[in-house]
Amino acid sequence: MTNSDSLDRPVLDIDPFSRESMDNPIALDEAIRAAGPIAWVPKYGFWITGHDAVVREVFEDWRRFSSAFGTGLTNVVTEEPWRKPSSILEADPPIHTPNRKVLAKVLSPSALRKMADDFRAEADRMVDALLQQDTVDLASDLAFAFPFKVLPDAVGLQPSGRHHLMPYSTLNFNAMGPKNERYHAARKIVEEQGTFEYVAAQMAEENLLPGGFGEEIYAAAHRGEISLEDAGMLVRAFISAGIDTTVFGIGIAIKALIENPAQWDKLRADPSLARAAFEEGLRWYAPSPVIGRTTSGPTELAGVQLGGGEKVMMWLGAANRDPARWEDPDTYDISRRTVGHLAFGTGIHGCVGQMVARLEAESVLGALARKVAKIELIGTPERVYINWLRGYHALPARLTPA
Numbered sequence: 303m304t305n306s307d308s309l310d311r312p313v314l315d316i317d318p319f320s321r322e323s324m325d326n327p328i329a330l331d332e333a334i335r336a337a338g339p340i341a342w343v344p345k346y347g348f349w350i351t352g353h354d355a356v357v358r359e360v361f362e363d364w365r366r367f368s369s370a371f372g373t374g375l376t377n378v379v380t381e382e383p384w385r386k387p388s389s390i391l392e393a394d395p396p397i398h399t400p401n402r403k404v405l406a407k408v409l410s411p412s413a414l415r416k417m418a419d420d421f422r423a424e425a426d427r428m429v430d431a432l433l434q435q436d437t438v439d440l441a442s443d444l445a446f447a448f449p450f451k452v453l454p455d456a457v458g459l460q461p462s463g464r465h466h467l468m469p470y471s472t473l474n475f476n477a478m479g480p481k482n483e484r485y486h487a488a489r490k491i492v493e494e495q496g497t498f499e500y501v502a503a504q505m506a507e508e509n510l511l512p513g514g515f516g517e518e519i520y521a522a523a524h525r526g527e528i529s530l531e532d533a534g535m536l537v538r539a540f541i542s543a544g545i546d547t548t549v550f551g552i553g554i555a556i557k558a559l560i561e562n563p564a565q566w567d568k569l570r571a572d573p574s575l576a577r578a579a580f581e582e583g584l585r586w587y588a589p590s591p592v593i594g595r596t597t598s599g600p601t602e603l604a605g606v607q608l609g610g611g612e613k614v615m616m617w618l619g620a621a622n623r624d625p626a627r628w629e630d631p632d633t634y635d636i637s638r639r640t641v642g643h644l645a646f647g648t649g650i651h652g653c654v655g656q657m658v659a660r661l662e663a664e665s666v667l668g669a670l671a672r673k674v675a676k677i678e679l680i681g682t683p684e685r686v687y688i689n690w691l692r693g694y695h696a697l698p699a700r701l702t703p704a
Contacts (some may be wrong), residue, residue, distance in 0.1 A: 311606060314341035314350060318592070318617070319479050319689050327591070327692055328632075331620035339604030340614075346375060346480065348594070348613035349603075352620025354627035354644070356604050360595055360616055361649040367614060369651050370394045371596035374478025374690065375613065384477045384489070389535040390654065391543065398650065401532055404522040405539075405654045408515050414657055418665075421452055425665035429673050433703050437680060440697040445553035448666050449545055453658070457540045458514020459504055466492075466500040467545055472688055473497075474542040475590070479689025488688075501541055505534035515540065540655070547590050548659045550686060550693025551645075552666055555583030557697055558634045559667075560677050565636050570704075573671035579636040580663035584622075584645035586634045589693050591619030593647060618644045619692065676702035 314337040316330070317323060323330045334341075334352035343350050351357060360367045370393055372378035378387045387393070390401045428448055432438045446468075454464055473488040492498060503509050507530075510516035516537045523533040559566040559579060569575050592615055599610040608614070621644050623631040646653040653659075670677070681698035 312338050312341040314343055315345075316343065317345050318343070318350070318615075319482065321687070324685070324687055324692075327587075327619065328623075331591075331617065331623060334617045334620040335624060340606050343615075348375065348615050349608060350615045350617055351604070352617040352624065353604070354621045354624040357616040357618065357621045357644055358648065359603065360614055361644075361647055361651070364394050364595075364650055366598055366601050367595035368394055368598045369398075369595060371611070373594045375480060375594065375615075376477070377596065377611070377613070380611075384473075386535070388539055388542075389532045390539060391651070395650070400528050401536060402650070402654060404519060404528050405536060407522070408518045409655060409658060411657070414661055417452075417456055418661060421661055421665040422668070424448065424452055425669040426673070429666075429669040433673065433701055435701075437698060437700055440556050440677070440699050441553045441684070441694045442696065444666060445556060445694075445697070446549045448552070449548045449662050452662060453540065453544055453548070456515055456658070457537065458511040458516040459541075460509060460511065463500050463504075466495060466497040467541060469495060470497050470501055471542055471546040475546055475688050475690040477689075478594075482689070484687060484689055501538060504541060505537045507533070510537070544655050544658070546688070546691055546693075548662055550589035550691055551580065551584055551659065552663050553694045553697060554587050554589055554692070555580045555663065555667060556670070556677070557683060557694060558583050558586060560679055560697075560699070562634050565634060566677070568636055569667070569671045570675070573668045575636050576667035576671060577660055577664040578638075578640065579667050580660065581640040581643065582634060582636050582638055585628070585638075585640050585643035586622070586632075587692060588619045588622055588645040589691055590645070591692055592617050592690060616644075618647075673704055674701050675704040678702070 316333060318330055331352060334350055339353045339356045340349055340351045372387065372392050376383055378392060390398060390405065425448060428444060432443060469491050473492050476485040476488040507520045519536050520533045522528055523530045559569060569579050594613050594615045597608050597610055597612045597614065601608050625631055646656040678700045680700050683694045684696035686693040686695055
């Protein structure tokens with residue numbers, strides 16, 4: 303329902319974090335776009351937009367729309383956050399700049415080329431093992447298992463204790479939304495399991511294995527490029543933000559290929575389209591469909607007056623299907639030129655680890671395309687219920703070897 307409130311601002315009376323909204327995500331996206339370029343959501347007291355052009359304006363102007371107050375619902379300056387704010391995800395220049403520069407150097411194209419062979423070999427090994435089984439769960443056995451193995455290895459995390467990574471990341475993405483039952487349940491799990499203590503230990507330089515991203519980040523700190531405290535925070539960013547989104551992004555692409563046999567045939571005929579299949583999946587059904595900014599002062603956006611210190615939630619899932627930007631936006635098409643989709647953000651805060659995610663997905667989808675003739679769903683996919691994410695916890699399937 304859309305109307306205007308007493309302040310004469312457009313209002314969208316919805317709860318985007320309700321079970322009903324999560325069960326009907328595309329309908330939610332359509333309602334957000336239909337509300338106009340921007341609307342006020344009274345239940346939570348934030349602005350919302352699902353229009354591509356408006357989202358870009360917000361992303362590309364960090365001075366008007368700040369990340370330093372948190373990118374979720376919580377204002378991390380005026381309210382107590384559940385953890386210390388990130389020095390890259392929840393920071394603006396000048397704090398953001400040196401940390402971003404260090405991560406960009408650590409995740410350089412040459413660094414990624416070095417790990418590409420290892421990623422592909424691991425993906426081949428995992429798919430070969432799955433082909434020996436009568437039935438598989440492509441969500442847990444591949445989309446989850448692959449990033450869960452290669453990313454912690456690349457960072458230099460100890461092999462022991464990695465079962466803490468998913469609960470911590472899940473709490474991170476639930477905490478970005480309202481403090482509802484999902485948040486409290488996720489927090490209870492990590493508190494009972496000692497996950498906070500595990501993460502604190504993994505951030506410490508002495509606990510990182512040599513040869514990984516973590517060692518390189520601390521080397522930058524020793525050169526004086528960033529502080530030692532910020533180095534630990536950058537390692538934490540890999541733990542909290544680098545797993546769930548990639549896991550669900552890969553699972554979404556796999557499910558889209560199963561449900562669109564012509565696209566699967568296209569990928570099998572040309573496995574080099576693996577990255578395109580992933581990118582189109584991100585556009586078609588973004589695993590992290592929302593990100594927020596806070597107005598640094600009174601401003602105007604899409605012809606509407608916003609006050610200072612107000613949250614603006616960019617609904618990327620809606621913007622990535624905006625018909626003003628995309629032709630036939632509801633169709634999954636791996637031949638589409640997806641440059642410009644918003645799943646990774648854009649501007650100075652665009653996802654710094656996006657090339658790692660792309661390499662992971664390309665390795666997995668490429669291995670499937672080369673080795674599997676047919677993927678058949680044999681059960682009902684199990685949807686994810688996390689405040690800030692979309693995806694699947696279960697994709698029961700049967701694989702036919704090529």
